[in-house]
Amino acid sequence: MPYSNNSFNPIDYLSYTSIYIETYFNDTLITKASGFFYNKQDKYYLVTNWHILSGRNPVADSNGIHQPLHSKGAIPNKVRTYIYGWSNDNNGEISIDAGNVCEFVLIDKDETPLYKAKKYTNNEYMDIAILPVNAILHSLGKSKKLLCVNDVYYKKFESKNIIHPSDDVFILGYPFGKRDDSGTPIWKRGSIASNLSNRLKFYIDTSTRSGMSGSPVFYIYKDNTAWLKYSEKDIFEEKLYSIEFIGVYSGRITNEQSADKDSYITIKESDIDIAAQLGIVWKNFLIDEIIETN
Numbered sequence: 001m002p003y004s005n006n007s008f009n010p011i012d013y014l015s016y017t018s019i020y021i022e023t024y025f026n027d028t029l030i031t032k033a034s035g036f037f038y039n040k041q042d043k044y045y046l047v048t049n050w051h052i053l054s055g056r057n058p059v060a061d062s063n064g065i066h067q068p069l070h071s072k073g074a075i076p077n078k079v080r081t082y083i084y085g086w087s088n089d090n091n092g093e094i095s096i097d098a099g100n101v102c103e104f105v106l107i108d109k110d111e112t113p114l115y116k117a118k119k120y121t122n123n124e125y126m127d128i129a130i131l132p133v134n135a136i137l138h139s140l141g142k143s144k145k146l147l148c149v150n151d152v153y154y155k156k157f158e159s160k161n162i163i164h165p166s167d168d169v170f171i172l173g174y175p176f177g178k179r180d181d182s183g184t185p186i187w188k189r190g191s192i193a194s195n196l197s198n199r200l201k202f203y204i205d206t207s208t209r210s211g212m213s214g215s216p217v218f219y220i221y222k223d224n225t226a227w228l229k230y231s232e233k234d235i236f237e238e239k240l241y242s243i244e245f246i247g248v249y250s251g252r253i254t255n256e257q258s259a260d261k262d263s264y265i266t267i268k269e270s271d272i273d274i275a276a277q278l279g280i281v282w283k284n285f286l287i288d289e290i291i292e293t294n
Helices: 050-054 135-140 285-292
Strands: 018-025 028-040 043-048 078-087 094-105 119-121 129-132 168-173 186-192 201-205 216-228 238-253 278-283
Touching: 018 050, 028 050, 028 168, 028 285, 043 078, 043 285, 050 129, 129 285, 168 238, 201 238, 238 285, 278 285
Parallel strands: none
Antiparallel strands: 018 028, 018 078, 028 043, 043 129, 078 094, 168 186, 168 216, 186 201, 201 278, 216 238, 238 278
16 A cells, blocks of 8 residues: 655654763773763753663672673773754754764763762662763763753643553663664653652663663653644644653563673573563653752
8 A cells, every 4th residue: 555755744853852872991891771861950960870871780799889781890981972863043943963972071080070970878879870961061062951851842842641550751872772773862761650659769660681771761642532733744644642651671580580690781582481570760850859869
């Protein structure tokens, strides 16, 4: 059956919020992962998981040591980002490049981390790391602005719904470094699998894979009975659409999670049949809290 070009909408803005990242020790690749940019008071930050930028398990072992996750103990000293979406003007217009590759140093000459983080308990970090990246704007010129997770969508689309267990959420990231033909992320569906009473994090039921760590997580609501009509972006009519950025995905847990297993990175093949397939999402407000308290 022939199709009409009118049946296809432009790439969803949210796809440009998630960026593919790699961590390195010098020129040795350590990890493929996901991340996103965040804007606070006109300052820009790269956000991903603490276990990605530190290269260590967020949970300390019995000796109080956050063990390296790499099989040879390598700890990253730089991160490489692949950026596809930019905001070019005050109207929120999006432009796409072939993919700007930018590198950021993670530790200074004294081996002090340059990224911000915060403890969850005495022996566990919140699995969020925040790296200031304002310097990137000077190298790219003032005509470009980083496309950030907290200002990519029109405020009129912001969700006002109460989120409950069983509601669907979407994790936008790069499983095994996989990107689509436009360079944008893969959308993985999950459902909220726990009550949201925990102040800091909750669980989702999902079958994500290595590389999704650090992805932004969105709640999306489409009203099948209501339609929004407008002429922007060649979209003349669509279902009423609301979104909410709700947190940072930090990987799955296994049935035997401990500080001595790299369970925050992937599930061993032998464990797949018995794994709970539960992922951890750290709540969105923690980003502001970490920025403000460091």
